[in-house]
Amino acid sequence: MKINKIKTKRLTWIHINHPDKESMEYLRENYDFHPLDLEDCLTKIQRPQISEYAHYLFFILTFPVYNRQTKEIESSEVDFFIGSKYLVTVSDGGVDVVDRFFNEIKTDEYTREKFTLSPFATDLLYEILHRLQNYTFPMLDHVSHDIESIEKRIFSGEHRELVREILYIKRNIVDFRRIMQAHKNIVKKLMSTHNNFFMHDKMNIYFSNILDRTKDIWDILETQKENINAFQETHESLISFRLNDIMKTLTIISVIIIPANLIASLFGMNTIITPIVQDERGFYEILSIILITILGFLFYFRSKKWL
Helix, strand or coil: CCCCECCCCCCCEEEEECCHHHHHHHHHHHHHCCCHHHHHHHHHCCEEEEEECCCCCEHHHHHHHECCCCCEEEEEEEEEECCCCEEEECCCCCCHHHHHHHHHHCCCHHHHHHCCCCHHHHHHHHHHHHHHHHHHHHHHHHHHHHHHHHHHHCCCCHHHHHHHHHHHHHHHHHHHHHHCCCCHHHHHHCCCCCCCCCCCCHHHHHHHHHHHHHHHHHHHHHHHHHHHHHHHHHHHHHHHHHHHHHHHHHHHHHHHHHHHHHHHHCCCCCCCCCCCCCCCCCHHHHHHHHHHHHHHHHHHHCCCCCC
């Protein structure tokens, strides 16, 4: 059973990492939590939600985790039960922010006194949400750095590599937005809850800050989405222009070769009398005609600025 507990005279924080049936049974026996909420903790539902009860609140938030092997942003779930004198957090282990903060409170006396002497569990909840939000900003910076790299290399001619990297970035931004899109509504519902134990007056400004930071994260993701879409369109335009240029060159070569082939075919006909062919200098004369024809076409195309 993977249950960690910090208990003071005013507040209890229970943190469960990698929940299992035994740990949920512990919560069922010691707290009057709804069975569906406990079931949600065992199921990776990937969908943020909030439920309000008479004596506690239950809500789920998802946070991004960067997988270095697949270069993909994945989702990690953190569940919260909050009552008047307790806070229960359940993590699937993907984000270690809550674990580190729990250990910090457990080992550092100053931190423990700062966050557990308050009679309100909302003070502790705010700090956890604040740290989880801070955890997302380095990933946002990393995505921005990748976009800047694309911008610098877009005219370098690395078309094959850039196509893959642009798609990686677009996928990560889409995943990031999907993971974070419900946060704003969850925080708003938390701030408007009718449970008098949850939000005391002085915490309104703090949770407003959480809400503002949530909007900032979404605005950054929106800007990144617009930037990578613009660079993808630019890159596709460059590839299209390059392909058109190649097709134009191949078409010009074909147009030049056709009359040369026609001339060679005419003089290669197996007839009794073929002009120039019987002459001992006939080969060079035919070759000269072909070269003159090719040069004539080249001059014409250049005069039309097709070359």
